[in-house]
Amino acid sequence: MSALKARLKATWMAGDYGHFARYLEAGAMDFFPALGIGPGTRVLDVACGAGQLALPAARVGAAVTGVDIASNLIDQARARxxxxxxxxxxxxGDAEELPYDDAAFDVVFSLIGAMFAPRPERVAAELIRVCRPGGRIVMGNWTPGGFVGQMFKATAKHVPPPPGMPSPVLWGDEATVRERLGGGATDFRVARRMYPLEYPFPPADVVDFFFTYYGPTNRAFAALDAGGQAALRSDLEQLWSEHNRADGGGTAVAAEYLEVAATRA
Incomplete structure (x- = not known):
């Protein structure tokens, strides 16, 4: 497990997720109202990246803490x-071993982040543990059948995930989320949402953008020889092109995610 954790940390430190996430900000702000936070709310952003939601939360007066496994992203978030x-x-810090006291936060949330930790049962237990009774746990997770789930599946054909690690997109299955959090949370509110993935360049350039800046795709691409890289590029370009709804040379794809909000029992 320590070797797997080191590999995962290196994956998320690869590329430049802070730059990559700039194109995700519109979707993050669509998700933001689900947090229901205001002045004085004690908030924990798990797998906070470079702060795309921690900063807006602080702007409305919340008392914000962000945690992430990637030290370079924490540096970027602090600078911002x-x-x-x-x-x-x-x-x-690690979503499976959060460095905080029990019941320390009013709202604990994770957008497209904690879902990637390798032991989901530990993640669920930690999200529950650090949230106060009556507080809220909120997640946004890619679904198995949505666009990003398809992209992960296409990539896994060329670079299989680590053995024994459950698929991250299982967090986007409603029954699975209810089972994982159900031991310590109640009053579930679940909805399927669409996340806008919009870029001012064509699908082929979007694929290059992922190869350069998005850690998991960057590492998958680097693990392949020239022939494998060409095959992965071809599959991803086809997927992005088939789902592209933009005119004028850009790229616009709607990616489904599961929005989950529950109350800490």
């Missing part, structure tokens, strides 16, 4: 917060 004069605590 300093530049805006926002008092946010950012910690390097």
């Amino acid at each position: 917060a300093r530049a805006e004069g926002l008092a946010i605590r950012f910690d390097e």
